[in-house]
Every structure is written in structure tokens, then in C-alpha cells.
Amino acid sequence: MHAWPASEVPALLGQGRDLRIHDTATDGLVTLDPGPVARIYVCGITPYDATHIGHAATYNAFDLVQRVWLDTKRQVHYVQNVTDVDDPLLERAQRDNVDWVALAEQETALFREDMTALRMLPPQHYIGAVEAIPGIVPLVERLRDAGAAYELEGDIYFSVESDPNFGKVSRLDAAAMRLLSAERGGDPDRPGKKNPLDPMLWMAAREGEPSWDGGSLRRGRPGWHIECVAIALDHLGMGFDIQGGGSDLAFPHHEMGASHAQVLTGEFPMAKAYVHAGMVALHGEKMSKSKGNLVFVSTLRREGVDPAAIRLALLAHHYRADWEWTDQVLEDAVARLDRWRAAVSRPDGPPAETLVAEIREALANDLDAPAALVAVDRWAALQQERGGTDEGAPGVVSRAVDALLGVAL
Structure with a gap:
């Protein structure tokens, strides 16, 4: 499967700082020193609806991670999956009377465009x-x-008790895990399981559903967590730098995946940091495909909204914060983009070296994009009030905003 084309990242003078970021597993900030090649795995979409603002906020967070690492003159090895066979996809295809493969391909293509x-x-x-x-x-x-x-009626389940480190990613107690398991695709109440939390590794073929050869297993299809483990181990190996996704993936997905990998390899931990983005709400409730309260990036684009304004709307909120999408959020972002573009369109301006340092400092400090935006706002306000005599300043600001924040001015 192919990804999407990369936009050019301008090279900046100097070098950024090492990233200090919040790790869910320790509930604290950790400074990552990845070496010459930084490794990151971010869980991708299940392509039956793509791409809503909640998705975009998550991928924006980990795009910032890449940009911070690139600014430290490192290479970045980034891996992302697509869960192109799963119950929600099959259910949507059946509801709409369409082929599940075609639906997955259509929504994945739209995700790439977004x-x-x-x-x-x-x-x-x-x-x-x-x-x-x-x-x-x-x-x-x-x-x-x-x-x-172990096998249960042809299905294969992972035993969470086989991993002595189970629970160290999400840090939840058994009762909380059981509730979330039921809400997020698990089956804790299925009779015959050794532990209610045990997740499915391989589902034996069901009538009318797609299935594949399972070797010594029955014909079937993979469980959700083992999918990401296989891809991550194949392309990154153990001990990669960041496992990323939305905060709703900490349990069960990242917890279970870590246990799978740790038992398979005998190594701990699977990732040096587990980094989770906050949830985006609409009308008081978290955006959710099941609830249908979604704002789609593609819809905004069709309505003529500049993607740079959408990106600024995302950047205005700290990646770990839960926040609500409103018309005002977008209006503020459009106005900010207009101010910034007007400021860099002039032939000269106030010196920008301090601004670049401020952006770097803010992003290295747990991806504090709102602080970075405020710093650019200050420079733009100075430009508007009294201008400046540095002929290179607008170009420096434009390149820094592009390289570090992903916004093309």
C-alpha cells in the first residue's frame, strides 16, 4: 500500500532541541534521544469514514513530532497501518450494500488526499x-x-497473564480495563475465556465474512492488536521511540499490543514512550463514527476552507488537550492565517531569529504548538504596527512556520 506525497520541509539555520514529551506509561515528561534515526509508529484509520477533525488532530500531533526530529538533523523512520479489515468496516459495507474492499480503498484514498x-x-x-x-x-x-x-471455539486468544508487564502502559485497574474493553471492541463477557481481558489474536472464519489461510490455525482473520504488532516489529523492531495515537487507544489497543510484542520477544518495553493525543468534541460529545457527530476535512475543503486554516485550528490546541470544534475555532484560524500571510508578504520586517528559537523551544517542550502560535502572532503584530528593516525576516518566518508547524504561508 502506498502513502501520500511528501511536501518539502525547508531547512533552517541552526538546530532544534531534543523533544521532551509526555509518556502515558510513566505519566510524566521524558526527553527522547533517538540517535541518528528516530523511530515512530502511529496507529492508522479503519477506513469506513475518513478523515474527521479528531483524526486530523491526532495525525497533526505526530507530524509535529517528525518535524521536531527533522529539525535536530535526524532521519525519521515513520510507520503507519491501515486497518482495512475489521468489524466496523464490514458492518458499514453491509449497511450501505457496497463491497467492503471497495469501501476501504475509497476511504483510504480520501484519507491520503486529506x-x-x-x-x-x-x-x-x-x-x-x-x-x-x-x-x-x-x-x-x-x-x-x-x-x-489458547483456542476457544476455533478463535485464538492471548493470555494477558503471560506478560508480567501487562497494565504498565495504561496504568488502569482491572475494573476500569474491563469496562473499556467492552466499549472498545473487546468481549470480556464471552464464556470460556481464561481472563475477561484476554484479547482475540485470530478470529476463525465466520459465514459471509472475509477470511484467509491461517497456516496451522483455522482459516480466519487477525485481531486488531496483533496487526499493529506484526507491522511494528517487522519495520521498526522493539524499543522504538514513540508509539502514538489518540488517547482512546491507550487501552486496550496499545496495552495489548505492548504485551503481545513483549511476550513474543522477551524484551521490555515495546516503545520508549507512549504518546496520546486528546479527543475532539462536537456539540458537547466526542467526535465518533458511531455517534455520527463528525466534521470531515474533505467537507471543509469542498466548502473552500484553506487547509492551512484547518491546520492552524488544530495547532491552536495543545495536542494532549480535549477540546471542542466550533465555527469560532475555524474563524479564528482563518483570521490568524490572513494576519500571518499579510505579515510575511512585506519586503522586510522585525528580526526573526528570536522567533525561530521561540518556536523551537515551544515544540520541544511537549509539542506546545499554542505557545508557538502566540510567538508568531507577536512577530506579525510588530510587523503590522511598525514594520522593520531586516530584508530577510519575512522569508525566515515563512520558512520556519512551514518547516516546524507545517503551515505554508
Whole structure:
């Protein structure tokens, strides 16, 4: 599966700072020192509706991570999956009486268009669950043969008790985990499971649903968590720098994936930091495909909204914060974009070196994009009030905003 084209990232003078970012597993800030190649895995979409503002906010956060690392003169090895076979996709295809493969391809294509418009840097490896199945099956077999998984009516479940570090990602107690498991795709009440929290690794074929050869397993399809584990281990290995996604993935998805990988390899942890973006609400409730309260990036683009304004609307909120999308949020972003573009359109302006340092400092401090925006606002206000004599300043600001914030002025 191919990703989307990369926008050029301008090279800036000097060098950015190492990233200090919040790690869910320790509930604190950690300073990452990835070495010459930084490794990041971000969980992708299930392509039955794409791309709403909540999605965009999550991928914007991890786009900033890449930009901070690139500014430190590192290379970035970024991997993202597409869950192109799963219950929600199959249910939507059945509801709309369309082929599930065609639906997945259509929505994945739209996601690529949205990411391109928003200037999100693409992953080096963009892998669908279906194409990963040949690598998933051997992992499930290994877990079963090691006694870390068991069969239940043809389905294969992972035993969470096989991982002594289970629970260290989300830091939740068993009661909270059970509630979230039921809400987020698990089946804690299924009779016969050794532990209610045990997640499915391989689902035996169901009538009318797609299935694949499972080797020594029954014909079927993979569970959600093992999909990402197979892709991450194949392309990044253990101990990569950041496992990323929305805050609703901390449990069960990232918790279960970490346990799968740790039992498979005997190493801990799977990722050096687990980084989670906040949720975006609409009309008082979290944007959710199941609720249908969604604002789509593609709809905004069709209505003529500049993608740079959409991106500024996202950047105006700290990535870990939960916030609400409103008409005013977008109006403020459009006005800010107009002010910035007017400021850099002049032939000279106030010196910009301090501004570049401020943007770098803000982003290195747990991706504080709102602080970076305020710094650019100050420079733009000075430009409007009294201008300046530095002929290179507008170009410096334009390149820094593009390179570090992904906004083309």
C-alpha cells in the first residue's frame, strides 16, 4: 500500500532541541534521544469514514513530532497501518450494500488526499492489515505454541497473564480495563475465556465474512492488536521511540499490543514512550463514527476552507488537550492565517531569529504548538504596527512556520 506525497520541509539555520514529551506509561515528561534515526509508529484509520477533525488532530500531533526530529538533523523512520479489515468496516459495507474492499480503498484514498492537503508528512511504510496477514499468522502460532495463547471455539486468544508487564502502559485497574474493553471492541463477557481481558489474536472464519489461510490455525482473520504488532516489529523492531495515537487507544489497543510484542520477544518495553493525543468534541460529545457527530476535512475543503486554516485550528490546541470544534475555532484560524500571510508578504520586517528559537523551544517542550502560535502572532503584530528593516525576516518566518508547524504561508 502506498502513502501520500511528501511536501518539502525547508531547512533552517541552526538546530532544534531534543523533544521532551509526555509518556502515558510513566505519566510524566521524558526527553527522547533517538540517535541518528528516530523511530515512530502511529496507529492508522479503519477506513469506513475518513478523515474527521479528531483524526486530523491526532495525525497533526505526530507530524509535529517528525518535524521536531527533522529539525535536530535526524532521519525519521515513520510507520503507519491501515486497518482495512475489521468489524466496523464490514458492518458499514453491509449497511450501505457496497463491497467492503471497495469501501476501504475509497476511504483510504480520501484519507491520503486529506493528509496531502494538510501537509502531513507521510510514513515511510504505510501497511494495510490485509497485506500484513502473512506476517501475522506466524506470530499467533508462536504465541500459541509458547503457551501464551489458547483456542476457544476455533478463535485464538492471548493470555494477558503471560506478560508480567501487562497494565504498565495504561496504568488502569482491572475494573476500569474491563469496562473499556467492552466499549472498545473487546468481549470480556464471552464464556470460556481464561481472563475477561484476554484479547482475540485470530478470529476463525465466520459465514459471509472475509477470511484467509491461517497456516496451522483455522482459516480466519487477525485481531486488531496483533496487526499493529506484526507491522511494528517487522519495520521498526522493539524499543522504538514513540508509539502514538489518540488517547482512546491507550487501552486496550496499545496495552495489548505492548504485551503481545513483549511476550513474543522477551524484551521490555515495546516503545520508549507512549504518546496520546486528546479527543475532539462536537456539540458537547466526542467526535465518533458511531455517534455520527463528525466534521470531515474533505467537507471543509469542498466548502473552500484553506487547509492551512484547518491546520492552524488544530495547532491552536495543545495536542494532549480535549477540546471542542466550533465555527469560532475555524474563524479564528482563518483570521490568524490572513494576519500571518499579510505579515510575511512585506519586503522586510522585525528580526526573526528570536522567533525561530521561540518556536523551537515551544515544540520541544511537549509539542506546545499554542505557545508557538502566540510567538508568531507577536512577530506579525510588530510587523503590522511598525514594520522593520531586516530584508530577510519575512522569508525566515515563512520558512520556519512551514518547516516546524507545517503551515505554508
